[in-house]
Amino acid sequence: xxxxxxIQAWRLSQGHSVDDLAAKSGLLSNQxxxxxxxxxxxxxxxxxxxxxxxxxPPAWLFSHPLSFRTLFDDPEDVxxxxxxxxxxVTERILAGSRMDRSLYVLLTAIMQSxxxxxxxxxxxxxxxxxxxxxxxxxxxxxxxxxxxxPPND
Numbered sequence: 001x002x003x004x005x006x007i008q009a010w011r012l013s014q015g016h017s018v019d020d021l022a023a024k025s026g027l028l029s030n031q032x033x034x035x036x037x038x039x040x041x042x043x044x045x046x047x048x049x050x051x052x053x054x055x056x057p058p059a060w061l062f063s064h065p066l067s068f069r070t071l072f073d074d075p076e077d078v079x080x081x082x083x084x085x086x087x088x089v090t091e092r093i094l095a096g097s098r099m100d101r102s103l104y105v106l107l108t109a110i111m112q113s114x115x116x117x118x119x120x121x122x123x124x125x126x127x128x129x130x131x132x133x134x135x136x137x138x139x140x141x142x143x144x145x146x147x148x149x150p151p152n153d
Contacts, residue, residue: 003047004038006061010054011036013065024053055112 011021022032026049034040042050044058051058060068110122 002038003042003061004036006064007032007042007050008036010050010056010061010065014054016054021050021053025049052114055114057111 011018016024018032018036019029021027022029025032025046027046031040031046035042035046047061048058051061054061107122110118113119
């Protein structure tokens with residue numbers, strides 16, 4: 001699906017009018033109309049402004065909003081099929097959200113808040129967790145050979 005149609009789908013899914021979304025993103029209404037009608041290929045700066053106005057990450061504009069329903073809807077009410085999109089990372093996130101939905105909802109809420117300090121704190125903590133996940137899970141496994149220290153249970 002073309003980017004203009006995706007932007008229109010996001011706008012409609014959040015209940016914005018053309019005038020409302022244009023004003024929130026700093027565009028003229030006719031500019032947004034042209035983008036949605038696929039008459040203009042928007043530059044990155046406009047995509048970022050539209051994403052900020054919609055309170056979503058810019059990469060999400062390349063996928064239909066229904067692709068993200070697994071992040072927000074109740075797991076029992078969600079159809080298990082996920083429409084494929086151009087972003088394999090997003091597809092993996094959506095597929096993984098079926099396993100631990102609360103984590104993805106939390107991370108999405110943090111990203112949507114746009115609060116710089118909150119985003120930075122989340123990034124630092126996630127980097128630390130990722131680093132810890134790459135390390136040995138049992139502390140004494142990373143000790144030099146010949147060194148033995150039993151665990152403190």
